[in-house]
Amino acid sequence: MSNLVNRAKSIAGNQQALLLLVLIAMIAFFTSRNSIFFSNAVFGNIISDWAPIVLIAIGETFVIISGGIDLSVGSTVAISGVVAAFSMRSLTEHGHGSTQTLIVGFFVSVATGILVGAINAFLITKTNVVPFIATLVTMGAGSGLAIVFTGGGPIGGGPDAAIQLSVPKVGPFSYPGLAIVALVIVLGFFLHKARFGRYIYAIGSNEFAARAAGINTKAYLAKIYILSGALAGMAGYYYYLRLGCGAPTSGLGGELQAIAAVVIGGAALSGGEGRISGTVLGALILTTVTSGLIIINVAANWKQVVVAILIAAAVLLQEARAKGSSSKLLSNLFKKKN
Amino acid sequence: MTQPLYEVRDVSKSYGSVIALSGVSLKIHAGEVIGLVGDNGAGKSTLVKVLSGAHQPSEGTVILEGTERKWNSPHDALVAGVETLYQDSGLAPHLSVSANVFLGRERYVKGLLGKLGFLAQKEMDRVAHENLDRVGIAVPQSNRSVSQLSGGQRQAVAIGRAVSWASKVIILDEPTNHLGARQAGEVLSVIKAAKERGLGVIFISHTLPHVLQVTDRIVVLRLGKIVADAPTSTFDAESLLGTITGLID
Numbered sequence: 001m002s003n004l005v006n007r008a009k010s011i012a013g014n015q016q017a018l019l020l021l022v023l024i025a026m027i028a029f030f031t032s033r034n035s036i037f038f039s040n041a042v043f044g045n046i047i048s049d050w051a052p053i054v055l056i057a058i059g060e061t062f063v064i065i066s067g068g069i070d071l072s073v074g075s076t077v078a079i080s081g082v083v084a085a086f087s088m089r090s091l092t093e094h095g096h097g098s099t100q101t102l103i104v105g106f107f108v109s110v111a112t113g114i115l116v117g118a119i120n121a122f123l124i125t126k127t128n129v130v131p132f133i134a135t136l137v138t139m140g141a142g143s144g145l146a147i148v149f150t151g152g153g154p155i156g157g158g159p160d161a162a163i164q165l166s167v168p169k170v171g172p173f174s175y176p177g178l179a180i181v182a183l184v185i186v187l188g189f190f191l192h193k194a195r196f197g198r199y200i201y202a203i204g205s206n207e208f209a210a211r212a213a214g215i216n217t218k219a220y221l222a223k224i225y226i227l228s229g230a231l232a233g234m235a236g237y238y239y240y241l242r243l244g245c246g247a248p249t250s251g252l253g254g255e256l257q258a259i260a261a262v263v264i265g266g267a268a269l270s271g272g273e274g275r276i277s278g279t280v281l282g283a284l285i286l287t288t289v290t291s292g293l294i295i296i297n298v299a300a301n302w303k304q305v306v307v308a309i310l311i312a313a314a315v316l317l318q319e320a321r322a323k324g325s326s327s328k329l330l331s332n333l334f335k336k337k338n
Numbered sequence: 339m340t341q342p343l344y345e346v347r348d349v350s351k352s353y354g355s356v357i358a359l360s361g362v363s364l365k366i367h368a369g370e371v372i373g374l375v376g377d378n379g380a381g382k383s384t385l386v387k388v389l390s391g392a393h394q395p396s397e398g399t400v401i402l403e404g405t406e407r408k409w410n411s412p413h414d415a416l417v418a419g420v421e422t423l424y425q426d427s428g429l430a431p432h433l434s435v436s437a438n439v440f441l442g443r444e445r446y447v448k449g450l451l452g453k454l455g456f457l458a459q460k461e462m463d464r465v466a467h468e469n470l471d472r473v474g475i476a477v478p479q480s481n482r483s484v485s486q487l488s489g490g491q492r493q494a495v496a497i498g499r500a501v502s503w504a505s506k507v508i509i510l511d512e513p514t515n516h517l518g519a520r521q522a523g524e525v526l527s528v529i530k531a532a533k534e535r536g537l538g539v540i541f542i543s544h545t546l547p548h549v550l551q552v553t554d555r556i557v558v559l560r561l562g563k564i565v566a567d568a569p570t571s572t573f574d575a576e577s578l579l580g581t582i583t584g585l586i587d
Contacts, residue, residue, distance in 0.1 A: 195446075204432070272432030
């Protein structure tokens with residue numbers, strides 16, 4: 001029994017170490033099957049895939065810790081990329097320089113994301129629609145509008161410099177990729193070391209207790225859905241840079257990848273639990289699997305099966321952790337009585 | 339006679355056509371423990387909500403230290419020094435003991451980071467431990483997550499938090515529910531310690547022996563009205579039960 005307790009304990013304390021181990025094992029496995037995998041080119045590709053996923057997954061982490069869910073992030077990526085593409089095409093046609101155009105495009109993309117987030121926030125905190133339904137509504141509306149606006153095709157005609165920005169410059173990282181890493185670190189500090197994060201955990205853990213402690217829970221919930229929207233807007237812009245155009249299919253299924261990354265990272269959908277580092281590693285594992293399977297010539301659809309297994313493993317681990325803490329509690333009680 | 343610490347005067351509360359409280363007046367003095375008892379539906383919860391600021395009375399006034407107050411939220415009352423421990427509302431289990439003790443009252447690091455809301459966690463861990471210790475609650479480590487504590491320890495932390503922050507009045511709604519005899523005993527000694535510190539304690543409970551053991555005065559509610567308000571020494575278990583159920587008038 002004490003052996004089991006100890007094992008559960010070490011797992012509970014080291015979710016991140018475990019994820020890192022899984023990641024290293026995957027890299028070793030893919031490299032052993034095809035040595036090309038272990039190269040700057042492939043890592044660059046993995047990081048390029050990872051960057052937009054981690055952006056929306058971080059937003060999803062905040063939302064899931066608060067006990068909610070945001071299904072709209074994938075659609076928000078699409079709609080914000082498309083709206084930014086239209087604005088950048090128009091600016092380019094009017095003879096504006098590429099730097100200026102790219103900066104405006106960034107803000108248009110983020111503003112579009114914020115708008116979607118604000119609609120989610122309004123539905124959830126003002127009309128009391130549950131997050132699942134509220135974000136299902138904006139998810140449908142967002143992806144529908146993205147297709148209606150574009151007629152289904154990509155919107156190009158923006159500055160040519162865009163695509164240059166997405167080329168890896170520092171190891172496997174492009175400059176936007178580095179900016180995303182920096183942003184993730186800053187958000188990590190706000191989640192784990194500051195009042196903002198503390199209150200989000202409190203809301204996800206026990207909303208009544210949070211309100212009784214004087215926390216304006218609705219204001220905090222509104223902020224995190226807006227944050228999630230803003231991050232999805234950034235991801236939409238990132239896809240624009242990568243593709244050199246705004247495609248209504250960018251970010252398709254992104255919400256499920258984000259949720260998968262968060263769950264693999266150790267967060268609980270019931271709220272109150274989760275860490276930025278877990279989500280970062282979860283997203284990295286997802287994108288490593290995707291690239292790895294392609295490189296070792298496994299049919300791309302196997303990826304979904306592998307991801308499903310990873311999610312199942314993460315959930316089972318969570319179960320074990322919950323049991324671990326309760327048996328630890330039991331052993332403590334016995335110790336005291338004797 | 340000294341001025342009461344906390345008082346409600348002629349308070350009535352109705353929800354639509356349902357009258358939950360009618361013409362209730364209640365006084366509590368500093369260093370006094372009053373027991374609030376009554377059957378289910380007698381109006382105890384409603385009175386607690388009025389006292390704690392969760393609900394506003396339909397009629398009547400709430401007076402703290404001689405000044406009429408109007409609570410718009412429990413937070414208003416809390417800031418004024420009236421702390422409430424709600425039945426089963428308790429704590430955020432995923433947060434640490436100290437995070438729970440300081441929830442809504444966090445301390446921040448100095449300088450710019452503090453302005454951005456960065457928390458002085460070590461300081462809060464230490465002070466939380468000191469505060470709980472001061473009110474007579476022993477909790478192993480204040481950086482442990484509440485979900486790792488036993489039911490009794492959780493309740494102790496919840497009470498410790500409320501008592502350590504309360505500067506005037508502490509309202510305890512069924513604090514000994516679901517507790518074993520030893521833990522209930524600890525809760526009762528925390529109540530006594532709070533009384534010694536000069537707080538006014540309002541103790542709501544169904545467990546009449548606890549009420550008889552720890553209170554100075556007992557207020558009995560029945561069907562939204564106060565039917566008895568007398569020193570605890572004038573009751574015994576039988577007469578108290580009789581007053582609650584209406585067998586004795």
